[in-house]
Amino acid sequence: MMRTVAAVAVAVLLAAAVAAEASELKVGYYDKSCRGVENVVKWHVARAIKANRKSGAALVRLIFHDCFVRGCDASVLLDPTPENPDTEKTAPINIGLAAFDLLDDIKSAVEDRCPGVVSCADILIFAARDAASLLSNGHVHFDALAGRLDGMHSHAAEAQQDLPDSTFTIAELIQNFKRKNFTIEELVILSGAHAVGVGHCSSLRARLTAPADQILPAYRGLLAGKCAKGPDPIVPNNIRDEDAGAVAAAIPGFLPKLRKVKDFLDNSYYHNNLARIVTFNSDWQLLTEKEARGHVHEYADNGTLWDEDFSDSLVKLSKLPMPHGSKGEIRKMCRFVNHH
Numbered sequence: 226m227m228r229t230v231a232a233v234a235v236a237v238l239l240a241a242a243v244a245a246e247a248s249e250l251k252v253g254y255y256d257k258s259c260r261g262v263e264n265v266v267k268w269h270v271a272r273a274i275k276a277n278r279k280s281g282a283a284l285v286r287l288i289f290h291d292c293f294v295r296g297c298d299a300s301v302l303l304d305p306t307p308e309n310p311d312t313e314k315t316a317p318i319n320i321g322l323a324a325f326d327l328l329d330d331i332k333s334a335v336e337d338r339c340p341g342v343v344s345c346a347d348i349l350i351f352a353a354r355d356a357a358s359l360l361s362n363g364h365v366h367f368d369a370l371a372g373r374l375d376g377m378h379s380h381a382a383e384a385q386q387d388l389p390d391s392t393f394t395i396a397e398l399i400q401n402f403k404r405k406n407f408t409i410e411e412l413v414i415l416s417g418a419h420a421v422g423v424g425h426c427s428s429l430r431a432r433l434t435a436p437a438d439q440i441l442p443a444y445r446g447l448l449a450g451k452c453a454k455g456p457d458p459i460v461p462n463n464i465r466d467e468d469a470g471a472v473a474a475a476i477p478g479f480l481p482k483l484r485k486v487k488d489f490l491d492n493s494y495y496h497n498n499l500a501r502i503v504t505f506n507s508d509w510q511l512l513t514e515k516e517a518r519g520h521v522h523e524y525a526d527n528g529t530l531w532d533e534d535f536s537d538s539l540v541k542l543s544k545l546p547m548p549h550g551s552k553g554e555i556r557k558m559c560r561f562v563n564h565h
């Protein structure tokens with residue numbers, strides 16, 4: 226009897242493991258099981274972005290920080306618990322991650338509609354897709370694949386190991402992306418996400434003392450002034466989202482380029498980069514290698530091409546799988562694994 230129970234338990238576990246690996250991602254995955262779910266997600270994302278466009282930038286960053294660590298399995302959403310106090314979101318590399326409350330609200334609305342059907346991992350991808358689309362006025366757009374399961378593991382050390390640091394050299398950035406099967410071109414394309422959002426001064430410390438051939442001295446002065454104003458303030462990633470007063474004082478020639486609508490997702494990152502006006506060392510590093518530099522010029526010259534290639538690269542990111550043999554589930558709440 227015991228042997229039969231054990232055999233059945235093993236079979237069930239194996240089935241769950243296989244399900245996690247073999248689940249085929251597809252467009253319209255929830256058409257039958259949770260009709261309209263993508264509209265529910267979009268409604269919430271649109272409302273949040275209307276209230277504050279920063280939540281859109283946070284979602285665009287989350288797709289990267291989830292998918293580069295253990296694949297797109299919502300491991301980045303797990304809160305620390307007494308059993309696992311060091312989840313990914315506690316890692317220093319994940320400083321400033323946001324939009325967790327928004328994803329909780331979306332999950333709760335989706336659970337009301339179809340309990341236990343839609344994974345947090347898929348909700349995150351839908352939400353990031355909608356955010357990228359809304360922030361770009363629809364220029365970045367793609368059909369989102371779905372059918373992922375939520376992972377059961379989340380470790381700060383893995384986030385620290387797998388995600389690139391803003392102090393990385395170009396060689397380190399290329400190597401980091403290569404480990405996930407991403408090319409130099411895709412590194413350049415995806416870095417364009419820094420057209421939106423903010424960064425902490427601690428993430429750009431090295432830029433405050435970088436030489437003039439790496440950063441426009443007037444911009445360096447602007448950043449230094451802002452960063453002196455508190456223990457670790459935040460600054461816009463894109464100078465076009467800076468406050469007019471600071472730009473008028475430091476780089477008056479840039480005033481006409483300031484944007485009325487902040488956090489607009491476009492190819493302005495590449496123009497800023499060529500002008501040595503970008504926040505992170507990792508951004509500037511793209512100019513130090515021939516192929517990467519060529520792509521920076523290419524996307525500065527062709528915004529439509531960037532919109533398309535960025536969309537394709539997000540789809541590629543969204544396909545990163547969980548580690549071989551991992552088990553998955555549909556979480557009830559995105560912050561916690563279900564009880565077993």
Ligand code: HEM
Nearest residue numbers: 282283286289321389390391415418422423424425428507
């Ligand atoms: C290439 C290597 C990358 C490095 C080194 C890097 C580094 C950073 C850092 C240090 C921050 C600021 C964190 C803080 O201080 O609060 C940041 C913000 C951001 N990153 Fe990246 N990043 C990289 C690639 C990407 C990619 C691939 C995406 C998305 C496709 C992305 C999207 C964003 C967004 C949208 C923000 C702003 C987030 C917000 O305002 O909430 N980054 N990144």
